[in-house]
Amino acid sequence: MPRADSAAVHTSASSSPKQTDTVSLESMMELERRLEKARALLIQNPLCRPVLYRILETARDERIRLGDLETMIADMPEYDGITQPPYILMQWLVDVSTLDLFELDDAGTILTEESKQGLSADEIDDKIVDFSFKTSELGVILLKELEPAGRLEDLLTVVPERYDTYMEVLEFLKEPRSFAQIDELLRGRDILMFGKAADDRPLQPSVFVDKLAATGIVVYNNGWQITVEGKEFLEQNHR
Template sequence: MDTAEPAFEEPIPAVQSDGADESAVTDKSEETSAPAIDELTFDQAYDILGRCVTRHPLNRDVLYDALVYCKEERILRDAENHLAALPAFATATQNQYFLLMSLVKAYGLDYLERDDAGELVTAERKEGLTEDEIDDLVATVSFKTTEVGLEFVEQNKPQARLVSLLQLNPERNDTYREVLEFVDEQPRSYNDVKELLAGRPVLQTIIDGKLETMQPSVFVDKLERAGALVWNNGWTLTREGKEFLIDLKNK
């Protein structure tokens, strides 16, 4: 078995669907079918999914949320509407369909087609049919998180990422908490946080033996990467960020 890890390829962007005709994408079997993973180990598929989700910071939270949302099978229209309603989607670089298909190609989601009776439309059922006949056969397109995707969700929960962040630099914990409390009061800009932390000793760090001053935005960036902050006309707390702040206050 060839265990070399294949490179993840970006799918071709598709026109955003309005959900009115979900069968419209079913004649693109090469684009919508996940590559076979029988030559990959679970860990290899997991690593490919990890690169897909974390590759672009502006898409990361939307992709992670898609994996969570699709733990239960979701039809295309519902999945697209859910992603569009996320605050993080406002800054995403691709439309919902493209993002969902990225996860399919990265082994995080299964792409499922069903007929009017709700039965799966398999490759065997398509054999010998014309494209028009396949379009007539497929009534809905849906997505469901794979075992690889479920493991990724479990290992990358925002709560776990936040705990890891605090453990990494315990001397910054009070500042992280202060930033969370500051943002919880009202949406904040980078400049607001910069003014809050200006001149603080916590911004001093040693790099290559030299004393350097970090930008205050580092704290915002790390909290955003950990899933505590999201940009929504200003930096605001995510649901996980609010829960984490409550836990910190109760300690």
């Protein structure tokens, strides 16, 4: 009997790590599937990417009520030119599990599944008077992937020869600028012909702005200008 017990203990102990590894692998795969769904939202809506990032960042540390968050979104520089109403953008993020939605009663208390026990659908609807939102754990992970400073660092290393030009453009965009002003700043520069044959057309100056905008480090708001992250990046790089 002792030997049988020992064998049982040994079998249990030896199988436990495998079970744990399987659960861990499945959890990682599920997390990656959910992240891919969230990334797909951003890929399919590139013009909305900066404001979607800003929504997640704004709601990262505390729950924000529906009306307050809608107002915040409408006031974001990144929202300029976006045709979708704020609530639609919020719903997109909820649908991909990066923004948690909470139902609130008239006292502002979250309605939990437990508090709904025994109530009819109509009674539950009557109790819901508002909503609040907070960035989910998945949303926080996505935020780290979308961090403008990190994406800018990646951009600056793709073609190191363009580093100084990108930095000069960022410095120039401390104040709102038009495409025409940016074009005037860079027109005729040798860097626009870098990597091209002598008879090729030069790179358009607007390409620098487009690539910076894709990182979320610059945004259009009555002119192209750097974001808060852009200012921080320049300060950290002593520009």
